[in-house]
Amino acid sequence: MGVRESYLTKVEVQRLLGVTTFGIRRLARKYDNFPKPTERPHSPFDREEPEEVWSGTAVYSWAAETAELAHRGALLLRPVPEDPAPGRWIGHKDTLRGPAMDWHTALGVIRLVHSSDSQAATDVASAIAAAGNPDGVVTVCALYGDMGFGGPALVAADTSHPGIEYEASWGDVAAYVGQMLPWWPGLLRVASVIREWTPGARAAVVEIPANDREKTLRRAAANEVFDVTSRAAATDMANSIRNDRIDHTTNDIETFCKEGYGKTPNQVVAGAVPDTSRHPLPCDGDHEARKTGWHKLALHTHPDAVAALEVAATREPNLLPFGTVTQIPVQSGAISDRWTHRLTMCDPTAAHAVLAQDDKAEAFFIDPLTDMPVLRTPRDDGKQVWRFYAPLSLPAGGAELASVVLHHTLWVLTSDGHVHPAPCTPTEHLWWGHGGGDRPSEAAAVVDQLLDGLGATVDLRKHWDAPKGLTALFNEEHKRGAELTRATLLHARMTPPRTR
Secondary structure (H helix, E strand, C coil): CCCCCCCEEEHHHHHCCCHHHHHHHHHHHHCCCCCCCEEEECCCCCCCCEEEEHHHHHHHHHCCCCCCHHHHCCCHHCCCCCCCCCCCCEEEEEEEEEEEHHHHHHEEEEEECCCCCCCCHHHHHHHHHHHHCCCEEEEEEEEEEEECCEEEEEEEECCCCCCCCEECCHHHHHHHCCEEEEEEHHHCCHHHHHCCCCCCCCCEEEEECHHHHHHHHHHHHHHHCCCCCHHHHHHHHHHHHHHHHHHHHHHHHHCCCCCCCCCCCCCCCCEEECCCCCCCCCCCCCHHHHHHHHHHHCCCCCCHHHHHHHHHHHHHHHHCCCCCCEEEECCCCHHHHHHHHHCCCCCCCCHHHHHHHHCCCCEEEECCCCEEEEEEECCCCCCEEEEECCCCCCCCCCCCCCEEEEEEEEEEEEEECEEECCCCCCCCCCCCCCHHHHHHHHHHHHHHHHHHCEEEECCCHHHCCCCCCHHHHHCCCCCEEEEEEEEHHHHHHCCCCCCC
C-alpha cells in the first residue's frame, strides 16, 4: 500500500492551520518550504476549470515540522519528547480493516491496525470519527508493507483529520508506547493468531496456511484417478511451494525484526513464527520422473489435471513437455497452411484446456509428428487464430534443416518435406528484426543447433553465444514470409558481421 493522496482547498488549508487568506500568504513568504499549490487530478467529466489545491499530506506534515504550527500538524510527525511517559496496552479491537490493538500513550490512544491494505488507516480513522470516537483514539496506524527506520513502515491518519494520511515511524510509536511492538509477517497475519497476543508473550508457532496453488496440487496428488508418478509430481511441487512460503516468512522476520541501524535497535518483535518442525518437505525429486508425471497429467481429461497443470505452467514450465505458447492468424496460402493440413482433430486434454485459457475454442487438434496440442479460436475481432505450444524438439528421421521461413513465427522446412514451428523453450519467443522486445540471438541459437542436428532439444540458456553472423542475419528486418535457405544460414553462421 502507499499513502493515500488527498487535496485541500484554500479554505480547508486555512481551517487546518487556523489562519486567514492573508495568513497563508504570510506563511508562503516566511517559509521557503511551505507547500506550493497544485491542481487536483483532472477528470474528463469535469466541466469547470481545475481548482487550485494543496496536497493534504504535504501541508499536514509541514505543519508538524514547523514550530509555529506543530500543534496543528500530524500527531506522529511532531517532535517526540525525550522521555515520554510509558504507555500501556489496552487490548485488541476488531476494525473494518482487520484486527488492531490499542495503546494508551501520552498522545492519547494509538490504534495500530495490522493490515497493509490501501487506505486502511483512513478508513478506520473515518469510522472512529463517524462513531463519535468512544475510545478516545487520536491516531490510527496501518502497515505500509515495507521496511522503515526503526521497524516496519507505517501509514497514519489522525482522527481529527481522518482523510489525510502520512508516513509515520515505527520507532516513534514504540517510544510513545514504551516497549517493543509486535509485528506479524503477511502469511501469519491472521486475526485469530493476532488476538492471542499479550505483552510479554512469546512468539506463537503457527503453521503457514496453504495457498490456492498448494491446495490445487494437494487435491491432484490425492486423486487416485491419476497414476503414482503424476501424483508424486504434484506432491513434489506442492511441497516446494510450502517450503518457499516458510522460507519467505522466515526471511521477512529476519528483515523486519533485525537489530536496526546504528546504535538504535528496531523496536519490533515477531508476534508469530512459522512452524518449521517438518521443514523442509521433500521436493526436487528425480527431474525425469517429475517430467513423466506432468506429461501424463497433461494428457488427462480430469478437471484436477487442468487445475494442476495451470499451476505448473506458471511455476515450473520446464517440467512440461511443451515449448512456448504461440499464436498465429488463420491465413490461407501462408506457410502455416502446410503445417495445419496435417493436424489431427481430437478431443481436448488438460494441455488443450490450459492452452485455451478463458477463450472458447472452436476445435482441438494434435500435431501427429510432434504431439503438440493445437486449437483454433476466434479473436476479439472475430478473426480466427491458431494457438499452439511450440515443440521442444523436432523428429529427425535422418532429415536435415532445409530452410526457415519468417511468418508470424519461425518455421522450419526439412529436407524430407515437412514443415514445423521451430522448437523453443517455454519461457522464450522467437522473432527477428526489432522483434517487439524479443532478441534475435534466440532465433539464431535455435537455428544454429538445428543446423547441426534436426532432432536437437534446443537450449537457450546461452543464446547470447549464438554465432554472431546468424544473430546479425536475424537482426535484419525481413519481409513477412521471407525464406532463408540452408546455404544462406550456413554462410551467415561462418561469416562474422562486417563493421561499417
